[in-house]
Amino acid sequence: MRALDLEYMLGLVPVILGYVPLTLFMALVGMALALVLASLLAVERVFKVPGLDWLVLLFISFFRGTPLLVQLFLFYYGLPQVLAFLTQINGVTAAIMGLTLHFSAYMAESIRAAIAGVDRSQWEAAQSIGMTQGQMMRRIVLPQATRIAAPTLVNYFIDMIKGTSLAFTLGVTEMMGAAQKEAAGSFRYFEAFLVVAIIYWVIVEALNQGQKRLELFLNRAYAR
Amino acid sequence: MIDIRGLTKRFGETTVIDGVDLRIAHGERVVVIGPSGTGKSTLLRCLNFLDRPQAGQISIGDLTLDAARASRAQILALRRRTAFVFQNYALFANRTAKENIMEALVTVQKQPRAEAEARALAVLAETGLSDKADSYPAALSGGQQQRVGIGRAMALHADLMLFDEPTSALDPEWVGEVLDLMRRVAARRQTMLIVTHEMQFAREIADRILFMHSGRIVESGPPEQIFGAPKDERLQRFLSRVGA
Ligand SMILES: Nc1ncnc2c1ncn2[C@@H]1O[C@H](COP(=O)(O)OP(=O)(O)O)[C@@H](O)[C@H]1O
Ligand SMILES: [Mg+2]
Numbered sequence: 001m002r003a004l005d006l007e008y009m010l011g012l013v014p015v016i017l018g019y020v021p022l023t024l025f026m027a028l029v030g031m032a033l034a035l036v037l038a039s040l041l042a043v044e045r046v047f048k049v050p051g052l053d054w055l056v057l058l059f060i061s062f063f064r065g066t067p068l069l070v071q072l073f074l075f076y077y078g079l080p081q082v083l084a085f086l087t088q089i090n091g092v093t094a095a096i097m098g099l100t101l102h103f104s105a106y107m108a109e110s111i112r113a114a115i116a117g118v119d120r121s122q123w124e125a126a127q128s129i130g131m132t133q134g135q136m137m138r139r140i141v142l143p144q145a146t147r148i149a150a151p152t153l154v155n156y157f158i159d160m161i162k163g164t165s166l167a168f169t170l171g172v173t174e175m176m177g178a179a180q181k182e183a184a185g186s187f188r189y190f191e192a193f194l195v196v197a198i199i200y201w202v203i204v205e206a207l208n209q210g211q212k213r214l215e216l217f218l219n220r221a222y223a224r
Numbered sequence: 225m226i227d228i229r230g231l232t233k234r235f236g237e238t239t240v241i242d243g244v245d246l247r248i249a250h251g252e253r254v255v256v257i258g259p260s261g262t263g264k265s266t267l268l269r270c271l272n273f274l275d276r277p278q279a280g281q282i283s284i285g286d287l288t289l290d291a292a293r294a295s296r297a298q299i300l301a302l303r304r305r306t307a308f309v310f311q312n313y314a315l316f317a318n319r320t321a322k323e324n325i326m327e328a329l330v331t332v333q334k335q336p337r338a339e340a341e342a343r344a345l346a347v348l349a350e351t352g353l354s355d356k357a358d359s360y361p362a363a364l365s366g367g368q369q370q371r372v373g374i375g376r377a378m379a380l381h382a383d384l385m386l387f388d389e390p391t392s393a394l395d396p397e398w399v400g401e402v403l404d405l406m407r408r409v410a411a412r413r414q415t416m417l418i419v420t421h422e423m424q425f426a427r428e429i430a431d432r433i434l435f436m437h438s439g440r441i442v443e444s445g446p447p448e449q450i451f452g453a454p455k456d457e458r459l460q461r462f463l464s465r466v467g468a
Contacts, residue, residue, distance in 0.1 A: 121314035128272050128308035129328035129380065130300050139331060143318050222317050222360040 009191045012182060016195050019175045020203070026092060026174070027161045030099035034160070035153070037100060038107035043137070045112045056108075063105035069166055072098040076170045095167035103160050107153060114149035115141060147218050154211040158204050165200070175199065225250055226384055226415065231280035231291065233263070233270050233439075240266045241277065242439035248384070251413035255426040257450075258436035259462055264419040265311075267436070268386045271417070272308050273299045284383050304332060307377035309387040313369040315361040321372045322348060322357040325379045333380075347375040351405055367398025371405050378409060385409065387418040423468035427451055435459045 044056050063071065076094040080086040089097075118141045126136035168176035175196050183192035226248040233241035240263045248254055256264050269275040270291075271282065277291040284305045289298045315324050322344045329340035348354050351371040361369050370390055377385055390406065391399045403425050410416060410429045420426055426433060426447065433450040435443045435458075443456045451468055454460045 119314075119317070121310055121312055122316055124274050125308070125310060125314035125316065125376075128274060128303060128306075128310075129376070130304040130332040131328070132300065135331050139327070140316050140318065147318075223362045224358075224360060 004194075005188055005191050008186065008188050009195050012179070012192060012195045013199075015182060016175050016178055016199055019173070019178050020199065022092075022172075022174050023161065023164045023203075026096055026099065026164045026167060027157065030096045030103065030160055030164075031157050033096070033100040034104040034107055034156075037104035038111050039142075041104060041108035042111035042115060045108065046115050060105045060108055063102050064109075068098065068102045068163055069169065071102055072166055072170060091167060091170035091172035094170055095164065095172060099160055099163055102163070103156050107149075107156050110149050110152040110156075111145060114145040114152075117148045118144045147221065150218060151211060151215050154207065154214065158207050161203060161207075162200060165196075225283075225285070227281075227283040228271070229281045231267070231270060231277050231282070233266055233275055233277045240439050241270060244280070244439070244441055246434070246441065248415060248417065251415055252431045253410050253414075253416045253429055254418070254432050254434060255430040256417065256419045256434045256436055257421070257423070257426060257462070258442075262436045263439040264436055265388050266439075268308070268388050268417065268419060271302075271384070272306050272386060273302055274308070304380075305383045307380045307382035307385045309370075309373050309377050309385065309390050311389045312393050313361070313366070313373040315369055315372055315376070317361055320358050320360055321353060321364065321368075321375075324361070324372055325376045328376070328380055343379055344375075347379045348372075350378070350408065351375045352401075365398060366394045367401045370394060370398070370402045374402070374405055374409065378414075383415060385414055385416045387416065387420070389419050389421065391420065391422060421466065423451070423463075423466060427468075435462065437462075 041056055041060065044052055072095065075086075075098050076089070076091065080089070122140055122144075123136060126140045131139070164174060165176045167174050168180070171177075173181070176193075179192040179196045183189040186192070226246075228244060228246040231241055231244040231246075232239065242263075244267060256267065258264055266275055270277040270280075273294070276294075280291045282289050282291065282302065284302065287298070287301050287305060289302055294302075316327060319327060322341065325344035325347050326337075326340045329335045329343060330337060333340075335343075345354070345357060348357050351374065353368060353371055353375070356364060356368060356372075361372070364372065374390070387406070391402050394402060399422070403422065406416075406418070406425075407429060418426075418430075428447075430447050432444060433447050434441045435450065435454075435456065437456075437458050443450065443454065443459050450459070451463065454463055
């Protein structure tokens, strides 16, 4: 056993931090796209569009039923062999696509549950005053569903941030990739990966604190 | 003038509204009574198309709609001429009292916000809730919520106001204030169709009482006749059961 090379670690921190923007970029873009896709999937699940419902169920089942890493490999290494136009896609884009599809399947379910959690009589009240279905969803149901789903969605965002580390396996130099490269020269693998772990940990803890505040805020909303 | 003919609603095999004919004059206040499970709520819900009838014709003013082939636009038009007060209030939880009343004015009737807000505040004043304008439903008592629910319906200036047991979900202490507000609405000769178990109230404000049984209007007449000289044996039994 040897002592941790703290000096080496401190020196590495700014290097790895330099890749935090890429991590956040992948997670934020992935989250934004996943929110849009998940909302569409959830609304379909609520209204059960004939002919579309089975496709949505299949999509959700597949992306929840298989590991994210397997999905990323399928997209990045597998699909271009079948679909030629995908050969142009770089690792970052593939990672964002994979994260989006994977997490949208999970988020669709929590958004669907949140929509179902909005008291049915409010839907009827909206219809009774002559609102169209679109007005009812936009103005009454979805704003309340968003609040119900928000804490869960923050959890998925945290999972997505951690999931971006898998982009490393697609050849993307993000935090993991950078640490790997640094350690390859210094042989200080433990220190290098520990720095990565600590940076993830700090980011996630910060988000956890934010989530607690968010929940307090949401619990107070509509109560005054 | 509201004219309903042959209104029929089935849930699966069960016929819940069995070819109901009903005419309501402008400004008439009609109260529906009857045992539970006879289709009173369903009748009201069909008139608002919250439940879709399988057959029948509904005319309100110049709008006539054939239930079997009502288009989406006709359904919206019908809903815009009727206002519904729910047993459990059904206020929008993400809107304040004032916004609950404004919602239809802004979103459906496309009134300018300032105008809608002025009308909402005027309605709140009538319901005695001016000081609660900016409260969310969760912060209101049951009685206050139902007064907002009635206010939301009043603000629509609908041709027909439908009340489905508006006091049944309330703690007894709040019933009086809600009935008082309904009396005030009735005093303006607003056309109203009310399902209630408050027999004293029915006797007092109704121009006509309908007794429903098994999806049909079995007997109808002015309160003195229904309560004083009921003819149908089922009505007699019902009245003795509710102690009226
Ligand atoms: N959505 C529904 N699906 C199936 N049956 C229903 C539904 N709504 C009402 N019913 C049935 O229709 C009948 C009339 O119900 P309702 O109109 O609520 O009666 P009331 O208001 O007079 O108590 C009842 O037997 C009830 O079980
Ligand atoms: Mg009922």
